[in-house]
Amino acid sequence: RARIVAVANQKGGVGKTTTSVNLAASLAAQKNRVLLVDMDPQGNAGSGLGFFAPAEARTLYHVLLGQAGFDEILQPTEVESLQLAPSNTHLTGAEIELVSEMARETRLKRSLGRIADRFDVILLDCPPSLGLLTLNALTAADGVLIPLQCEYYALEGLSHLLKTIELVQGSLNERLTLDGVLLTMFDARNNLSHQVVEEVRQHMPGKVCETVIPRNVRLSEAPSHGKPGLLYDASSRGVQAYVALAAEVARQWSLP
Amino acid sequence: RARIVAVANQKGGVGKTTTSVNLAASLAAQKNRVLLVDMDPQGNAGSGLGFFAPAEARTLYHVLLGQAGFDEILQPTEVESLQLAPSNTHLTGAEIELVSEMARETRLKRSLGRIADRFDVILLDCPPSLGLLTLNALTAADGVLIPLQCEYYALEGLSHLLKTIELVQGSLNERLTLDGVLLTMFDARNNLSHQVVEEVRQHMPGKVCETVIPRNVRLSEAPSHGKPGLLYDASSRGVQAYVALAAEVARQWSLP
Numbered sequence: 001r002a003r004i005v006a007v008a009n010q011k012g013g014v015g016k017t018t019t020s021v022n023l024a025a026s027l028a029a030q031k032n033r034v035l036l037v038d039m040d041p042q043g044n045a046g047s048g049l050g051f052f053a054p055a056e057a058r059t060l061y062h063v064l065l066g067q068a069g070f071d072e073i074l075q076p077t078e079v080e081s082l083q084l085a086p087s088n089t090h091l092t093g094a095e096i097e098l099v100s101e102m103a104r105e106t107r108l109k110r111s112l113g114r115i116a117d118r119f120d121v122i123l124l125d126c127p128p129s130l131g132l133l134t135l136n137a138l139t140a141a142d143g144v145l146i147p148l149q150c151e152y153y154a155l156e157g158l159s160h161l162l163k164t165i166e167l168v169q170g171s172l173n174e175r176l177t178l179d180g181v182l183l184t185m186f187d188a189r190n191n192l193s194h195q196v197v198e199e200v201r202q203h204m205p206g207k208v209c210e211t212v213i214p215r216n217v218r219l220s221e222a223p224s225h226g227k228p229g230l231l232y233d234a235s236s237r238g239v240q241a242y243v244a245l246a247a248e249v250a251r252q253w254s255l256p
Numbered sequence: 257r258a259r260i261v262a263v264a265n266q267k268g269g270v271g272k273t274t275t276s277v278n279l280a281a282s283l284a285a286q287k288n289r290v291l292l293v294d295m296d297p298q299g300n301a302g303s304g305l306g307f308f309a310p311a312e313a314r315t316l317y318h319v320l321l322g323q324a325g326f327d328e329i330l331q332p333t334e335v336e337s338l339q340l341a342p343s344n345t346h347l348t349g350a351e352i353e354l355v356s357e358m359a360r361e362t363r364l365k366r367s368l369g370r371i372a373d374r375f376d377v378i379l380l381d382c383p384p385s386l387g388l389l390t391l392n393a394l395t396a397a398d399g400v401l402i403p404l405q406c407e408y409y410a411l412e413g414l415s416h417l418l419k420t421i422e423l424v425q426g427s428l429n430e431r432l433t434l435d436g437v438l439l440t441m442f443d444a445r446n447n448l449s450h451q452v453v454e455e456v457r458q459h460m461p462g463k464v465c466e467t468v469i470p471r472n473v474r475l476s477e478a479p480s481h482g483k484p485g486l487l488y489d490a491s492s493r494g495v496q497a498y499v500a501l502a503a504e505v506a507r508q509w510s511l512p
């Protein structure tokens with residue numbers, strides 16, 4: 001049965017999608033069967049893999065509203081053994097439509113349960129909020145990976161996210177664990193980066209990933225070519241950091 | 257009567273808060289009476305001005321749910337003639353609680369109407385989503401300023417935001433205008449930055465602000481001192497760009 005991991009942080013632009021796409025591709029390259037679920041109406045995880053779901057396509061929206069199963073929406077990608085469950089702007093409506101539905105927080109968990117045995121890892125790329133989409137992801141997940149940009153505002157939001165994870169552990173998903181905080185866009189020339197790293201390692205001993213992702217322009221160029229870093233510039237520092245992260249989490253999640 | 261401007265973009269981390277805080281401070285420094293409303297449960301606009309709303313404080317949440325007026329929540333800041341309407345994580349609940357309320361999209365517009373005559377400019381710092389908080393901002397506003405990071409994913413989300421603005425103009429607020437797209441975190445050494453600038457200027461002639469905000473570490477350091485750039489390092493390139501932006505919009509909005 002797959003390990004389901006939510007990649008979440010309500011702070012915007014911290015590297016959730018870049019982490020989801022590049023970690024998924026790196027794990028798939030090591031022969032794991034990986035599913036990437038795009039929980040964000042912006043659809044960036046899809047476009048980062050070169051896939052754009054047209055307006056009338058069946059997407060995650062239809063799965064959450066009970067109008068389709070995952071089978072009907074799964075898409076292949078350029079990376080063998082990496083599949084995508086796409087989203088588009090239609091998903092914006094789901095937050096409001098789910099409010100009055102029964103068991104609104106467990107919809108994703110139940111539909112993922114039917115396909116989980118086909119994969120080794122399922123990554124959930126979350127939107128920048130703590131609404132019903134992210135709550136669905138935290139309820140379905142075994143673990144949470146928190147990308148944290150080495151900036152002040154990102155650090156400030158961390159305690160609110162940790163409180164929300166505790167609330168979910170107490171009421172919706174008691175098996176949810178914090179898999180780690182991943183430091184992203186680290187710039188060695190910049191004092192603020194070093195301060196944030198020190199502060200996080202101090203406050204969360206043992207919970208910070210050893211791998212630190214450097215700021216690297218090749219990572220931000222790759223999505224404009226619709227490719228994960230591995231297929232755009234595998235030798236770049238940014239991509240190699242995600243390859244190292246894949247090895248680190250494969251040990252932690254006891255992947256084959 | 258104040259000009260009300262929503263600073264909005266559903267893409268995360270594009271510089272909405274940095275723009276709101278520094279533009280508000282620069283306009284206030286030129287003797288305009290400015291109100292900055294924090295529409296984001298993360299409360300970054302507040303902390304960027306050195307203000308943290310305690311959990312039990314009266315905030316924008318209470319105003320939107322009709323439990324307080326703006327009078328009760330306005331706070332002074334270190335910048336004379338700049339006031340703040342703060343938020344904290346309590347606001348996360350408003351998105352769900354407002355769904356079933358009457359006239360849920362016009363709550364902010366009605367409560368701002370009672371204090372608009374005390375200010376020359378009211379800036380609304382929006383969260384990274386197109387939910388009810390941002391819809392309230394777009395319904396209350398005279399204009400929208402769109403910060404756009406010079407990156408691929410940010411460019412991709414622009415058409416969805418423009419469509420949403422059109423929908424709001426057609427149903428909730430016909431006077432809403434697009435005041436401009438502000439290019440942020442521009443890095444002259446990086447091809448991608450130049451490509452994004454060219455693409456946006458081509459697609460939206462006459463709608464892109466002349467001022468371009470460079471990537472500048474002093475802008476990201478200032479919030480950790482609870483100060484807008486003007487009070488942290490006024491001579492830095494980033495802060496000077498916001499001073500130039502203030503002059504540009506003051507002409508456009510015919511401020512005294």
Ligand SMILES: Nc1ncnc2c1ncn2[C@@H]1O[C@H](COP(=O)(O)OP(=O)(O)OP(=O)(O)O)[C@@H](O)[C@H]1O
Pocket residue numbers: 011012013014015016017018019040044126127128184185186213214215216217219220221223238266267268269384407408409410
């Ligand atoms: N290590 C890195 N080096 C350079 N650029 C990066 C890096 N990681 C991410 N980026 C760029 O920074 C921007 C923000 O990253 P990304 O979109 O992955 O964040 P996010 O948390 O998914 O954003 P959102 O909150 O909107 O979902 C993107 O343009 C991305 O290309």
Ligand SMILES: Nc1ncnc2c1ncn2[C@@H]1O[C@H](COP(=O)(O)OP(=O)(O)OP(=O)(O)O)[C@@H](O)[C@H]1O
Pocket residue numbers: 010011012013128151152153154267268269270271272273274275296300382383384440441442469470471472473475476477479494
């Ligand atoms: N011109 C700039 N140069 C350097 N850093 C910047 C610049 N503008 C913003 N930043 C930094 O980039 C990060 C994102 O900016 P900011 O938080 O203002 O974006 P936002 O759109 O408000 O994010 P959110 O979507 O979470 O509300 C912050 O850490 C900020 O300090």
Ligand SMILES: [Mg+2]
Pocket residue numbers: 016017018040044126127
């Ligand atoms: Mg994302």
Ligand SMILES: [Mg+2]
Pocket residue numbers: 272273274296300382383
């Ligand atoms: Mg913000």
